[in-house]
Amino acid sequence: MCAGPAFSIGKARTGSSKARRHASISGSSGTYASRLMDPISVAVSRGSFVESLHLVHAVAVQKGAVVAEAGDPALLTSLRSSAKPFQALPLVRSRDDLDDVDIAIASASHRAEPEQIEAVRRLLAKAPATENDLEVGLQVGRPPQPIYHNCSGKHAGMLATCRAQGWPTEGYRLAGHRLQDEILAEIAAASDVEPGELETGVDGCGVVCFALPLERVAFMFSRLEGRERGGRVAAAMRAHPQLIGGAGQPDTELMRGLPGWIAKGGAEALFCAAGPDGLGIALKTQDGGYRALRPAIASFLARLGHELGPGFARVALRNSRGEEVGELAVQP
DSSP states (O other), X not given: OOOOOOOEEOOOOOOXXXXXXXXXXXXXXXXXXXXXXXXXXXXXXXXXXXXXXEEEEEEEEETTEEEEEESOTTOEEEOGGGGHHHHTHHHHHHOSSOOHHHHHHHTOOOOOOHHHHHHHHXXXXXXXXXXXXXXXXXXXXXXXXXXXXXXXXXXXXXXXXXXXXXXXXXXXXXXXXXXXXXXXXXXXXXXXXXXXXXXXXXXXXXXXXXXXXXXXXXXXXXXXXXXXXXXXXXXXXXXXXXXXXXXXXXXXXXXXXXXXXXXXXXXTTEXXXXXXXXXXXXXXXXXXXXXXHHHHHHHHHHHTTOOOXXXXXXXXXXXXXXXXXXXXXEOO
C-alpha cells in the first residue's frame, strides 16, 4: 500500500448546515480541524518521472459527524449517477412486485452487459412500458437504442414508478414532473438540506441532477439504510454488485471486496460508499479524472481501517503493446 497524504481523523466540526452555504456537519462536542487539509494527490508516473497529478477531495461521515477528510469537505459536488440509489426510493415505495434485480438495475450505471440489458427489459415489462417510452437518449459508442444507455435502468424504474402512481409518463425526467418533485424532496431529506438550497441542473441522460457539499454527500450515504425502504435498496445493491457497474468498475469491485458495503460511482469522478457500521464516504477528483479514483479510494479507506486489494492501491499504466510503462499511485 502506497503512503498517503496528510489528512485528519477526529471530532466533528461544530456548526449548522443552516448557518453556512456550504453545509457543515455538527458533532456533539469539540471542534474538528478548522483548516482544510491537503487533498489526496494521485501521481501518474512514467518511468522515473511524474507526468500528471490529480487532486482528490474526500470525506467520511459516521453517526452524523465528519470523522475524516482530505481536501475541501465543503466542495460543491454534483451527485450525477451517485444519486441513483436515492432516486430509486420512490420506485421501491410505490410497488410491491419488485425483486432485488429490479431494484439493483434501477440504481445502476451499467456497461450494457447482457445480464444488465436483460434486467432493464424485465423491469420495463413489469412497469409496463416499452423501450420507446425511455427518454434517456442514445449513448456514444453503444448500439443506437435507448436501452443500451448506461442510465436506462434508472429511466425504466422511473417509468415503473409513474405507472404505479398513475402519473403521466411523458416528460417524467423533467423538472416540475411529480416524480422529480418527489426525488428532490428525497435528496433534500436525506442530506438534511432545505429543498430551496439545493443546486440543480440537467444530467447527461436528461434527468434533473443535484449539487451538494461533498460532506453532505457522504452524510447521505451514511444514512441510506435509515431512509424509508432504503435498506431494501442497499440489500439489492449488495446482492447484485455486478449489475450496479459491471466488470472492472470500482463500485462493483469494492462491493465484492468489502462484504456488507455498498458503492456507487458518478460522472466527473465522484465515488460514494457506505459500510455496515454506518460509515459513509465520498471522494471527488477535482479535475474529473476518473482514473485517479482507485488509488485514492484505497488510500482513504486504509486510513479508516478498511483494506482493498492491490488493484485499487496501484493502477498500472500500459502502452499500446500492453507493456507496463508506469503507474497511478497516491503520493506520500
